[in-house]
Amino acid sequence: MTSTASTAPPGLLVFQPKPDRPPPLQTVGVVGWLRNNLFNGWYNSLLTILILLLLVKVVPPLFSWALFDAVWTGGRDACTAGNDGACWVFVADKFRVLMVGMYPAEHLTRPILAGILFVVLSALSIFRLFSARKLVLLWVVGTAGCFWLINGGWGLTVVDQSLWGGLMLSLGLAVIGIMVSIPLGILLALGRYSQLSVIRALCVGIIEPIRGVPLITILFMASVMLPLFLPVGMEINNMLRVQIGIILFSAAYMAEVVRGGLQAIPAGQYDAAKSLGLNYWKTTVLVVLPQALRHVIPSMINRCIALFKDTSLVIIVGLLDFLGMTRASIQDPNWLGFDAEAYVFCAFVYWVICFSMSRYGRSLERQGGNE
Amino acid sequence: MSNATKRNGDQGAQAPVIQMRDVNKWFGNFHVLKDINLDVARGERIVICGPSGSGKSTLIRCINRLEIHESGTIIVDGIELTRNMKHIHKVRRQTGMVFQDFNLFPHMTILENLIFAPMWVHRIPRNRAEKIARQYLERVRIPDQAGKYPGQLSGGQQQRAAIARSLCMNPRIMLFDEPTSALDPEMIKEVLDVMVELAREGMTMICVTHEMGFARTVADRVVFMDSGEIVEQADPETFFSGARYDRTHLFLKQIL
Numbered sequence: 210m211t212s213t214a215s216t217a218p219p220g221l222l223v224f225q226p227k228p229d230r231p232p233p234l235q236t237v238g239v240v241g242w243l244r245n246n247l248f249n250g251w252y253n254s255l256l257t258i259l260i261l262l263l264l265v266k267v268v269p270p271l272f273s274w275a276l277f278d279a280v281w282t283g284g285r286d287a288c289t290a291g292n293d294g295a296c297w298v299f300v301a302d303k304f305r306v307l308m309v310g311m312y313p314a315e316h317l318t319r320p321i322l323a324g325i326l327f328v329v330l331s332a333l334s335i336f337r338l339f340s341a342r343k344l345v346l347l348w349v350v351g352t353a354g355c356f357w358l359i360n361g362g363w364g365l366t367v368v369d370q371s372l373w374g375g376l377m378l379s380l381g382l383a384v385i386g387i388m389v390s391i392p393l394g395i396l397l398a399l400g401r402y403s404q405l406s407v408i409r410a411l412c413v414g415i416i417e418p419i420r421g422v423p424l425i426t427i428l429f430m431a432s433v434m435l436p437l438f439l440p441v442g443m444e445i446n447n448m449l450r451v452q453i454g455i456i457l458f459s460a461a462y463m464a465e466v467v468r469g470g471l472q473a474i475p476a477g478q479y480d481a482a483k484s485l486g487l488n489y490w491k492t493t494v495l496v497v498l499p500q501a502l503r504h505v506i507p508s509m510i511n512r513c514i515a516l517f518k519d520t521s522l523v524i525i526v527g528l529l530d531f532l533g534m535t536r537a538s539i540q541d542p543n544w545l546g547f548d549a550e551a552y553v554f555c556a557f558v559y560w561v562i563c564f565s566m567s568r569y570g571r572s573l574e575r576q577g578g579n580e
Numbered sequence: 581m582s583n584a585t586k587r588n589g590d591q592g593a594q595a596p597v598i599q600m601r602d603v604n605k606w607f608g609n610f611h612v613l614k615d616i617n618l619d620v621a622r623g624e625r626i627v628i629c630g631p632s633g634s635g636k637s638t639l640i641r642c643i644n645r646l647e648i649h650e651s652g653t654i655i656v657d658g659i660e661l662t663r664n665m666k667h668i669h670k671v672r673r674q675t676g677m678v679f680q681d682f683n684l685f686p687h688m689t690i691l692e693n694l695i696f697a698p699m700w701v702h703r704i705p706r707n708r709a710e711k712i713a714r715q716y717l718e719r720v721r722i723p724d725q726a727g728k729y730p731g732q733l734s735g736g737q738q739q740r741a742a743i744a745r746s747l748c749m750n751p752r753i754m755l756f757d758e759p760t761s762a763l764d765p766e767m768i769k770e771v772l773d774v775m776v777e778l779a780r781e782g783m784t785m786i787c788v789t790h791e792m793g794f795a796r797t798v799a800d801r802v803v804f805m806d807s808g809e810i811v812e813q814a815d816p817e818t819f820f821s822g823a824r825y826d827r828t829h830l831f832l833k834q835i836l
């Protein structure tokens with residue numbers, strides 16, 4: 210019974226596996242990669258060469274403009290001394306308004322502290338130093354802390370919200386928008402599957418109209434029309450109205466994203482949970498949502514990125530966010546003619562933030578796929 | 581004969597633990613269960629068989645109200661199944677169910693799957709729930725899989741984990757819906773062994789299965805269903821050798 214190769218009965222052929230050989234040169238290494246990806250067929254080869262030519266034409270001038278010929282120090286005059294490069298002095302001069310808007314200079318440490326807190330929170334999330342549950346808690350507490358620092362009250366001087374602006378405002382609107390709209394979107398999505406037709410109708414009645422109009426419309430309505438509906442004497446400030454508009458808009462989209470995840474849960478999961486005696490809420494929170502949300506993390510991150518970029522639309526209701534401040538800066542009569550620098554800087558900051566979010570989403574995706 | 585005496589005995593000593601009276605159910609216009617009458621005594625082992633689509637799954641899913649019957653009464657351990665959610669949860673807590681495709685929770689490890697319901701439904705503290713869970717994993721012979729995720733186990737191991745998950749809730753009745761139908765042949769036996777053991781310990785079991793060997797070894801009664809009706813029921817010996825209906829003969833000929 211325990212016969213191995215050595216004790217095989219005589220007369221049988223002995224199987225000898227062939228040794229492994231290296232693959233042919235064309236399929237591996239640099240040569241193989243080039244062959245497979247850039248020069249596979251005359252059409253791709255032509256495209257590769259054209260694109261290479263284009264890059265050679267465009268990239269070096271771009272680099273010399275942005276880095277090598279750029280003016281990094283000095284004042285306004287350094288830039289007008291017949292230089293071809295970018296004038297980053299301009300961005301440095303406008304840096305404060307770009308970051309925090311008209312926030313009073315004597316309280317500047319507060320938004321700086323809030324910014325540090327924000328960066329720390331982001332780092333904790335990126336390096337996953339805590340469990341998901343603790344991270345959520347940290348973000349809620351941390352964001353509340355940032356808001357207190359920036360807004361004031363409870364011992365701090367209150368800074369009027371009409372003075373807020375710049376990147377601080379963009380990030381604030383986006384972070385609060387994301388943090389409130391995700392749970393709200395989850396509730397709306399669950400409501401769509403409710404046994405009670407009233408709740409179902411209510412949720413569809415909220416989601417569909419909001420998804421049917423552009424964010425600009427919602428911001429206008431929140432800013433201009435909402436006050437008309439409010440009872441006399443009750444006032445909500447513009448910032449809060451805009452924030453509510455952003456939250457509702459984002460929640461409607463989040464709801465649809467979550468719905469996709471809910472649809473991916475097999476009916477057997479509900480059966481199993483029910484048969485173990487779990488009620489609706491325990492089944493939903495402990496069995497269904499953890500699985501559904503894992504499915505939709507990539508789309509959710511996409512929504513977050515879109516939302517962050519969409520906050521730039523608040524300019525039309527008179528708030529000066531990061532992009533708004535960029536546009537305001539280039540109209541400064543002391544600094545005319547530096548539009549390119551302003552927009553390149555603005556785009557670069559947006560890109561860094563969005564790209565980080567996207568990479569973070571990817572890593573979450575990979576982590577979720579391991580289990 | 582043996583059926584008759586059993587029924588008399590039940591009425592004398594204790595009421596049946598499951599009692600289905602004139603149960604009817606429809607899916608839309610489709611009449612899926614027709615006048616079902618079924619009594620199950622405590623400790624009784626029942627095998628339900630019948631062609632695909634005859635309503636076997638629907639019948640046992642009515643017993644823990646995963647499906648809602650439209651007419652008739654179902655009483656489980658003295659509790660009638662109505663819209664009363666409290667009663668439904670009570671019945672579900674004492675009724676374990678094992679499904680054809682396991683339905684383990686894929687985002688939890690095997691151990692977490694097992695302690696989940698005891699902790700959240702029975703409010704048992706974690707360390708005690710874990711102790712119980714490990715005992716049951718031992719019993720279904722996969723003690724070393726506790727830390728793995730369901731996706732990392734073979735079908736047979738997953739199904740045994742699912743059985744253990746049900747047992748952790750300390751149920752009085754176990755419902756099995758074709759527990760071996762999704763398994764490769766070499767894994768069927770390891771699951772059936774666990775079920776036979778459970779039967780030997782006196783668990784009340786209703787088992788939808790086409791494993792006639794299992795029916796012969798452990799069943800007190802075999803129930804044959806077709807087109808939403810119970811065609812006939814008898815103890816295994818009578819059922820396999822002297823079924824009274826042509827439909828039953830045809831079915832047995834096809835699967836044996």
Ligand SMILES: Nc1ncnc2c1ncn2[C@@H]1O[C@H](COP(=O)(O)OP(=O)(O)O)[C@@H](O)[C@H]1O
Binds near residue numbers: 607610612636638
């Ligand atoms: N949720 C449902 N909606 C509509 N029809 C269903 C549903 N579940 C089962 N059926 C139908 O009811 C019949 C009985 O199903 P089932 O009880 O699963 O049969 P079995 O388990 O005996 O194969 C089948 O014809 C099936 O198509």
Ligand SMILES: [Mg+2]
Binds near residue numbers: 636637638758
């Ligand atoms: Mg079935």
